[in-house]
Amino acid sequence: MHCAYNGWVSVATPATDSPVVSYRDIRIGFDEGEVLRGVSFDVHERETKVLVGETGTGKTLLLKMAAGLVRPNSGRVTVLGHEVSAMPEQELLDFRRQLGVVFQEGALFDSLSVRENVAYRLIEEGADLEEVENRVREALRFVEMEHAIEQLPGELSGGMRRRVSIARALISRPPIVLYDSPTAGLDPVTAQTIITLILRLRDAYGVTALLATHRIQDAFALANFRFDAQQQRVVPSATNGAGSEESRRTSFLVLRDGAVYFTGDQYAVRDSRDPYLQRFLV
């Protein structure tokens, strides 16, 4: 049974045309060489942008740049109208409260219980303890993990840790959520559970998302399915073809050799005969 999560703006609110996340000519390199070479793209409100690429193509770096955790060597990253690539760390600490980040392995604090992990941000903000408890339980119910509230992260499976991590990211009801390979290393059934949660956040609450993955099947699942709030379950998206509202909701961006190799919707990916894209489709 799916539980509703109270918060966020209504999905009925019209989306604006201006991008909520914008990358312009991003370059970054390390001792091993340049990883990103002039990457530019936008993410619009309520859009789920799926970053696809092989390991080491800079997907995680792009996500971390949106949260201001990594600064590009050159270029601009703008999120919700703020140029995060130029903000001092102290300002970023406040700004990041508007973002939810789901890290690859969950990145739960291993010395804190599930309750303390999910409540962390609210406690830091000095929220009332009763409100904290209510919202923690609500978030854990949303990811169907309320039964594990007293457990330590070390006692949870990989999929459970990922679900708790999603609960932790959504506790402050952020308008933007960044997912770093949320299904990496998970079995297909557990991966599907995580994808369902991402669909629910997108379709029921209008969350804008940036998702890095090397599993193209996850991206197609996001593009081809939607969460029906009335039926409280995942249903196939309406097949209105390329350019439709449905297809614009999830877009693909493929990275190769530090540059944007391809952008488009699921139809463009599916119909492409490009050998590099075909490697992801196999």
Next chain:
Amino acid sequence: MSTLNKLAAADEPSVLEAVSDIAKRKVLAVQEYARLTARALWNVFTQPRYTADMLDQMDIIGVGSLPIVLLTGFFIGAVMVLQTSQQFERFGQTALTGDVVAIALVRELGPTITALLVAGRNASGIASELGSMVVTEQVDAMRAMGTDPIRKLVTPRVVATILTVPLLTALADLIGMIGGFLVSFMELRLNPVQYWTRAVDALSFGDLMQGFTKPVVFALIISSVGCYQGLTVRGGTQGVGRATTEAVVVSSVFVLVANFFITRIMLFIF
């Protein structure tokens, strides 16, 4: 030489460039370390403060180190009397035993041995804990949730170490003197009143200043080096192991070097 070899040779940095690169990295590391330490200390005077975390660390660092510090202190004092008693007996000056034990312990051995023990136990612990948090992205997660990791992780550890190491040193000094007393009483048949009176009278204000300035500086070194090594871990779990070892080695060497300079300054002042 073939064209390919010439190109490869052209890509390799010269010795001068390599040395310059290493020097730049070292200078950058010193700069980062200094900034981290300064920010950790500055955070003491600004909100928010993580008092509960600091008390936790005081328990881990202070109470946790107590058994090893007391045991070591006792035997250092006892061995010192064993080693010096023969010389004192030759000159008929066994009454000076209390003086020697007190001055050596309070000025040098107490602070230095305590600092080295705490470095071995806690600099490594801090580096491995923070290093593990870095490689599992817990530090990034903390930043992503709007928490300053220096304020949350570094400042409580630095303050807790600064508050506990002087106390540990004081206890090590006392237990060392008790160890010295037991050996002098059993081996030299020294009068207890004579031992303790001379031990207390031998200590001047300058000795105490020296004995309690050193632990504060040593504690700052141990905790800040441990935190710096932990937060700058590179290379996964192997990097955590490397950082742990370096935290102990670097903090121990820094303690011994700082000991020389503090002693020189204190001897100049008092």
